Amino acid sequence: MSSGLDAQRLLIFREIARAGSLASAARSLGWTQPAVSQHLRHLERQAGTPLVLRRPRGVQLTEAGQTLLRHAEAIATRLRLAADELDALVRLSAGTVRLAAFPSAGATVVPAAMGLLADRHPGLDVRLREAEPPQALALLAAGEVDLAVTFAHPAPRPDAASGPGAALAPEPETAGASDLVRMVVGEDPLMLVLPRSHPCAEPADVPLPLGELAGEKWVGGCERCTANLLAVCAGAGFVPDIRHGSDDYVLTQALIARGLAVGLLPRMALDAALDPGVAVRPTAGLRPRVLYVSHHRDADRVPAVRGAVRALLDAMAAPV
Known part of the structure; x- marks a missing residue:
């Protein structure tokens, strides 16, 4: 077995698996079927084992093929994310930002932030879904939204100050996925x-x-x-x-x-x-609920997401 697998052939193999046959994959790729078959043979030599079984009506993945397909899908996803990030670096207005927010935020600061984004980046596609915090975080973890606006009630602690001093301190998200982070963006008395x-x-x-x-x-x-x-x-x-x-x-x-x-x-x-x-x-002696914006750990490198977070912070800071 070769010390490495060819990334392009992995993507060709992914297309074969998705299309269900060499002929369909060739049509999808705009190649000839012999060319696709040749790449598959090279990949199987690199893998050291058959990846598909030829059937009269297509191909069937072997156990090794199913294992390799998971990695090919991950590579395709990373390449797509890379292309999206590069495009966003070139043209911020070309991106899409998907938000999930709880109802009262969705009726106040989130529309204000969306208005700021529309003024700053007119071509940016911003989409909003209303969701309570647990559902918003689930949508974020599943990749269905890019940002989740949530809140949490602090545990009663009469001796703890609740001033705005730590309002922008980032902290790790503890409500589920380890690759999510959240940022405190304000308080709501x-x-x-x-x-x-x-x-x-x-x-x-x-x-x-x-x-x-x-x-x-x-x-x-x-x-x-x-x-x-x-x-x-x-x-x-x-x-x-x-x-x-x-x-x-x-x-x-x-x-x-x-x-x-x-x-x-x-x-x-x-x-x-x-x-x-x-x-x-x-109310006397009650601490406000804390407002958060959560996102995937690497998402703040995407300009469209970073711009949306900035707009949310500006909207939170603006007088009502």
Whole structure:
């Protein structure tokens, strides 16, 4: 067996496997069938074993052929990524950036970032999918999106500062794949939302301790948000009476506006849509949820992805 395999012949072999026959592969490549057959024979000599079995209606991969095909597919993928990266280096506007973002980000900072990208790089194709953080990270790990905008509620730690000092510090993604990284891009404070007629609705700019609402009915949110509500209320010394559950911040506010409950919503959700029937007050002693942008470890070398991250950072920093 040769010390190395010819990369071009590996790609020809991949086309034979995909096409199912030498004749079909030759047509796809624009070559003659004898030329394709010759390359296959050379590759089999290099491999030291047959890679295909000739059948009346095509070819069947041997076990060695199936093994080699996996590597040929990986080489083809890397070559395609290399071509995309080179093209992006030459013409940033030729690239495509696919984003996944949770709903309130998708209604606020992400459209602002997309607008910035449209102004800076008019030909860049930017596509958005709405997805909660676990689904967004799954899409990213599967290669279906290039960037995932997510959030996480910090574990209650009264002694920890939550200022913006570390807002741009990168850290490894721990939610699954080892080749993903995430960057902290901002914070989203949690706000108490009450009916306008509630005795605690004013003063709007003064933080309200959670304990003041211990006897109220509450609206819970998504699974993570409800878990956070239970945790912060436990820290305030009570168990909230959660009567309703919705991850739709418009519905949540509609229930609150009609005096049916109170709730805890992130500022970003209120920026997206604010019901005139609710009052909003800051909370005392609660840390904001943390906002992240995640991507594959090498993706920040792609100018289109790097430009999208820059636009997201600029949109996060812009005043509402």
